[in-house]
Amino acid sequence: MESTALQNPFFDSIPLNKSLFHYTDAGGLVGLVNGKLWLTSLHYQNDSKEYYYAINMLKDILNTEYPGLLHDTTISMLGRKMSLSFSFSLSEQGDSLSQWRGYCPKGGFALSFENVSFNNFIKDNNLQIVKCVYNVNDQKEVLRKYVIGITQAQFEHARATKDSSELPFSVNTLHYEIFNKISRVAPILKDPNFCQEEEWRLIKTLISTDAHRQYGSNALSEILPSNNVKVRPRGNAFIPYVEIPLKHDESRRNVSVAIVRMSPSNLPDNLRKFAEDACKSLLYTSDKVAHYNAEVVSSIIPYIT
Numbered sequence: 001m002e003s004t005a006l007q008n009p010f011f012d013s014i015p016l017n018k019s020l021f022h023y024t025d026a027g028g029l030v031g032l033v034n035g036k037l038w039l040t041s042l043h044y045q046n047d048s049k050e051y052y053y054a055i056n057m058l059k060d061i062l063n064t065e066y067p068g069l070l071h072d073t074t075i076s077m078l079g080r081k082m083s084l085s086f087s088f089s090l091s092e093q094g095d096s097l098s099q100w101r102g103y104c105p106k107g108g109f110a111l112s113f114e115n116v117s118f119n120n121f122i123k124d125n126n127l128q129i130v131k132c133v134y135n136v137n138d139q140k141e142v143l144r145k146y147v148i149g150i151t152q153a154q155f156e157h158a159r160a161t162k163d164s165s166e167l168p169f170s171v172n173t174l175h176y177e178i179f180n181k182i183s184r185v186a187p188i189l190k191d192p193n194f195c196q197e198e199e200w201r202l203i204k205t206l207i208s209t210d211a212h213r214q215y216g217s218n219a220l221s222e223i224l225p226s227n228n229v230k231v232r233p234r235g236n237a238f239i240p241y242v243e244i245p246l247k248h249d250e251s252r253r254n255v256s257v258a259i260v261r262m263s264p265s266n267l268p269d270n271l272r273k274f275a276e277d278a279c280k281s282l283l284y285t286s287d288k289v290a291h292y293n294a295e296v297v298s299s300i301i302p303y304i305t
Helices: 028-035 048-063 070-076 097-103 115-124 134-150 152-161 169-190 192-197 269-284
Strands: 022-023 038-040 085-091 109-113 128-131 201-203 230-234 237-246 257-262 295-298
Touching: 022 097, 022 269, 028 038, 028 109, 028 269, 038 201, 048 070, 048 134, 048 169, 070 295, 085 169, 085 237, 097 192, 109 115, 128 169, 128 257, 134 169, 257 269, 269 295
Parallel strands: 257 295
Antiparallel strands: 022 109, 038 085, 038 237, 085 201, 109 257, 128 201, 230 237
């Protein structure tokens, strides 16, 4: 990909003029309408190699541009400990054939929340909304700026003068700093081949007062008990996730649904209309998520087997 001007991928909220969609199956839609949003462990995404894409790029930058900043043994350990990041995927594309096929191969829905109420939810739960970065040059700059935290010039000066006092961190705790930061940044760096998804991610990074757990563990069992992480079945495996209610109590306004789009289908028009009505019934009978102005629409993509 050609180089682009790097924009800050970290946002406090979703821009009000931008609609973002979450692709899911019928069970996922029922869960969301019933007020439960699940963020999945970064290690258990559909592409299990996704986390290590960022780790491997970071290792390469450290070895080639910052030799000696971290001990070789420490660099080799990056990625071997369990990240505490959990994510919920959204896309700028609300009717994408590749995403229907990838996330809803047997049919499903693309749901978009109303931005003002969803932004309140993000703020109330101390979540972070990030825009995925696909350009390789931009990805490297993100790692230099948000993970390593110093320029090559600063590093070269410190190495030449043997004076690390001007660096914005303690060299003794640098490996903890880098692990903590890569856990937050890894979710937003994606293989350039997936750029058509235009993905954003809602991120929750669990932090414990226990330093061992805060900076990662080799065993998932050491992370689960102290952080209310649950597991759900998927095929013959179990997937760790964090569940966050979309409605906490009567004092907070519900998160509102803006659009539910149904996937491409070979149903005839009359049955398609019945399917849309059934989806509206699901929305209108829920007391967990607001639905009053929600649209239920069908994909305009022709059904392709």
